[in-house]
Structures are given as C-alpha cells and as structure tokens.
Amino acid sequence: MTPDFDAVCAAARRLEGAAVRTPLLESPLLNEAAGRRVLVKAECLQLTGSFKFRGAWSRLSALDAAQRARGVLAYSSGNHAQGVALAARRLGMRAVIVMPSDAPALKIANTRAYGAEVALYDRAGGEDREALGARLAARDGLTLVKPYDDPWVIAGQGTCGLEIAEQAHAAGVTRADVLVCCGGGGFTSGVALALEGAAPGLRARPVEPAGFDDTARSLVSGRREVNAAPSGSICDAIVTPSPGEITFPIMRRLCGPGLVVSDVQALAAMAAAFLRLKIVLEPGGAVALAAALAGGAEGEGEGGGEGEGEAVIAVASGGNVDPAVFARALG
C-alpha cells in the first residue's frame, strides 16, 4: 500500500462516523497577541484525546478477518496506546500494549480503562521492549501496529489534513503554513499528503521540542538524523529517535522547514490555549501553537480579522496531560 492522497481519502471513508470531526478554532484576542490570524485545529477533542485514534482506526479497520480474530500489539508511551486500545475495543479485537513503566500515570490508566492489556517494561533500566513485544506477538499471533511508520497509520492521521483543508477554505484561508506537532512524522506526513491533494496552497511544517529536532535537521541535511538523547523533554508524546523510513521521504518532498520551540514556549502555549481557546493541551500537543505564537512561520497566507500579518494554522494534537503538569503551565 502506497501512502498517498488516495490512501488518505480511503482512510477518511473508513473513519466516517467513527472519529470526531474536530473544530478549527480562532480567538480574536489570540490573533491580536500573535499579530495575525492563528487558526487552531483542536485535535485534542478527538476520541482518546489525540490524533492517534485516527491512525489506529485506519490500521485496525483494514486488517483481514484472521488478523482481527487474533488481535494487535503496540508499543507506546501513551497516546498511540490509547488510540489502539479504543479502536480495538470498538472493532471487537484484543489489544496488548507494551508501555514504559515511567510513562505518565494518566496514560497507563487510560489505556487499561479502554480495555487493553498493558505490558510494562523498564525503559530507564534498559529493558528491551522489542524483545518483549516480539515474544508476546509471536506467542499469540498478534499484528504489530506501529505508531507512525506504517502506510495505513499515515493515511489515517492524514484525514485530519482533509478536514483542515475544508475548514481553512471556509474560514477564507487558502494560503498558509500548517504547523504540525512532530515525533516520528506520521501525523506530519499524513497531513502533508492530504494538503497536497486537497489544498495545495497550504504547506505542512513539522514542529519539534528543542533538543529533539531530528526531523528539522533531517530536512536540512537530506538524511535521517538522530537525536542525541532518547528522552528528557516534557513533550514526551513527540520524542522519537529519528524520522521514519516511510515518513521522511514524504516530509522531504512536501514539507516546509522544521520549527523548534523550547519547553517554556510549549508551556506558554498551553496557558494561551487555556485562556483563549478553552481547550486542554499536553506539552507535546502544544508545540505547533507555540511556534505559531512565536511568529515562527513565514507562510504566504492571507491576513484579515484581528491579525495584521499572514494567517497560520496550528494543529493542537493532543491533551492527555497530568494535572500537575497542567497546573505548572498555568502558574
């Protein structure tokens, strides 16, 4: 299966009625603060609190009957886990999720609440999650659902881009940068494919946390760069070692330059989303909005509204944040 615009459209048909069509929000006071229109795709309002449900549903709903009967396995520190867990339950399938024992407590609890079996491994102690997962999958014939480097997952996550294309057009914005919170690049590449076919005037750009800007550097060098550290950002949801084998060529062909924001900027964007948009974002889900507020995009979008500069679109990709971290952002 080739991840392309047609694949995104096919995924959209499978997702119809199963996923939320999230709103594209705008706040006059946020526009004034940013000096331009900032349109925010509130994907935190998606089922399970992040865009990951789209990719999970896309992948699981395309499995054959034998695969469905055996079930699926996924590795995830959180949002992908919840997406796979709920999709599996609603499709009547078994799901086993391999999670690091130091993942946010809320994400582990939610994954179990959605009906999945959680297998914890000791990330800090160096336990090999691949070996654990491979053992479980081989024993029970489970199908591995990758978080981003999978054509069906990319296509499913790209359905968010189809909605952005329609909603931006309705808001009078036909040329702008679309900033996407980026980990392994599944979401960014999927959105880029959707925009290529549905709104050629909109250009996807990945946004990453400082110190974990593997995609931004890879887009500059032309090859898949690797981060120096495996973890250490509050933006845990989007920390990955490097862009994917499948996602990177798509991003290289379609995306504008990457953007990088600090943890402090991500927290400030969470506070802005709380104050101005009334949505809850996790740090990793707020980096695109942080970049939009920092003026980090040079789109050729249309001005208007309360903003004076060019419009920008930021995808608010997830809201699964522990209350203590959220309180820190507000403080």
Added chain:
Amino acid sequence: MTPDFDAVCAAARRLEGAAVRTPLLESPLLNEAAGRRVLVKAECLQLTGSFKFRGAWSRLSALDAAQRARGVLAYSSGNHAQGVALAARRLGMRAVIVMPSDAPALKIANTRAYGAEVALYDRAGGEDREALGARLAARDGLTLVKPYDDPWVIAGQGTCGLEIAEQAHAAGVTRADVLVCCGGGGFTSGVALALEGAAPGLRARPVEPAGFDDTARSLVSGRREVNAAPSGSICDAIVTPSPGEITFPIMRRLCGPGLVVSDVQALAAMAAAFLRLKIVLEPGGAVALAAALAGGAEGEGEGGGEGEGEAVIAVASGGNVDPAVFARALG
C-alpha cells in the same frame, strides 16, 4: 417581538458565519463513569468563551441604524460583558460595560481587550449600578442590552438549542433531557424554545448551584422565587436573584424540573471535563455536566454506546475561569 421558535430561527440566520457552531462531544470513559451516554455541548468553545456571545450578537445585529450609531450599555459580572463587547466591536459599535469591581480579574481584562469601555462600581459597598448605568445611558443615548430578560437575547441564546437538536439526532439520540446551566433563564428558555420546534423529544431542564436555586423553586411553586443571598457561590456566572419576567413563563411551560448541584460537584465536573473531554470550564459553566454525572436527570433518552442507562445532554456553557480556581478544581 415574541420570543418563540421563529425568533430563534431568525436569530440563527443573523448569527450564521458570526458565531462558532460548537461541537457535541462524547467520551467513552466519561460514559462509563456515568453509566450512560453523556453528550456535552461544548459552548465554552464559543467566541468569548461562553454562550453569551450568541445573545449579544442577536440583540446588537437587530438594532436600527440610529441605535447602532449611538452604541450600547450592559451590566455584567463577566461573560455577558465579553459577548456584548466583541459583538459591538465586530458590528462597529461603541460599548460601555458596567461591571462590579470584584468581578474575576480575567473577565474585566478581557472585556477591555475586546474594545469596550468598562465602568466599575462597588458591588460589595452597595453602590447602585442601575443609577450609574442609567446616568451613562441617558447622557449618550446608549441602548441597554439586558443579559437575559430580552426577547432578542433569548432567541440568540436559543440558537445553541437548534445545533443541539441537529447534533443529537446525528448521534442517534432523539429522546433525552438537555441540562442547561441556569442564571436568569435566558439560555435555558431559549434552548427550550429551540427544542420545542426542532426536537420535541428533547426536554430542557435548568441546573443551578446550591443556595441559588431560584429557578428550581420557582418551577415548583409556580411563581418567581428569590434567592436568600445576592452572592456567595463559586458559580458567579449564573448567580441571579430570580428568574426573569420574560424567561420564567417560557421555562414554566417547556422545562422539566430544575436540578441543583454543590460547588464541590461543579469543581469535580470541571476536572472530568479536563480529563475526559479536554475542554476548560468555569464553575458556573460546569453545573449541567455535574448534574449529568450525578445521575440527576430522569430523561427518556436512548441508551447505547459505553453507557448503559439513558442518554443525557449537558450544555457546558462557559470557560472563563481564573487559573487559580481551575487549579483548585484539578487538585
């Protein structure tokens, strides 16, 4: 002008393109906790962070040219102020807002940020806001925009009910209680009028904070009861002395019994909305969800989904909350 279903439909035409069509959200984990489907109309995502913008726009957009040229005046502790301020600015009108000096700091700051002139009065010290407002209005020929006891405001706020009717039908719910956060009854009566015409199987019910249940008691006694205290709830947005002269007969004719929740229940509903729906609610905007989670409605709605009991719809009416209060709800 008679506040009826036709008036709500006319207001919807004036509001088209000016207000946000807010989503009707649902969370599988929230359904499980409640034991039934809980559909949440996320009106906190409306412009200015509450449903008040609908009524303000409805009223201001129906003024004649001479009234528009002179401008408007409103009394409000917050949400109505912001709604009138933004509607006036977008319609090119002057707005003067009379606010108590002890209103939440965020609401005063926002009202000014939307371009309105704020005239503060000493509520705790007993200063007469009516006299202040009358003086300002007489001097400049301003039109008073009441927060709820006005047919145009009621009709405008009722447009939210038209959306609920359509969205509930799309979600497979045709018989259910629709719980509405209730102060003076403008929102509740407007939603009730909309449902009467657009979804007769849906029944509006007012929800109030304990100690300020004037509407619930009025629906029982058949006359407009008055609260014992003028203030003293964290649900400041929906504390009014009694139901309105115009709103009460509508509620009496169309609404089911009123529901009452405690401040603690309102705070818990804010936390549930944070965790499960990723939306920000203020205490007064969370009382309907609090009642839904407390099992306080006896709708004849349809079961299904993760919930086992009958479906209920809760309107989440506003999200303008100071960070300290929000942190308290999460703690």
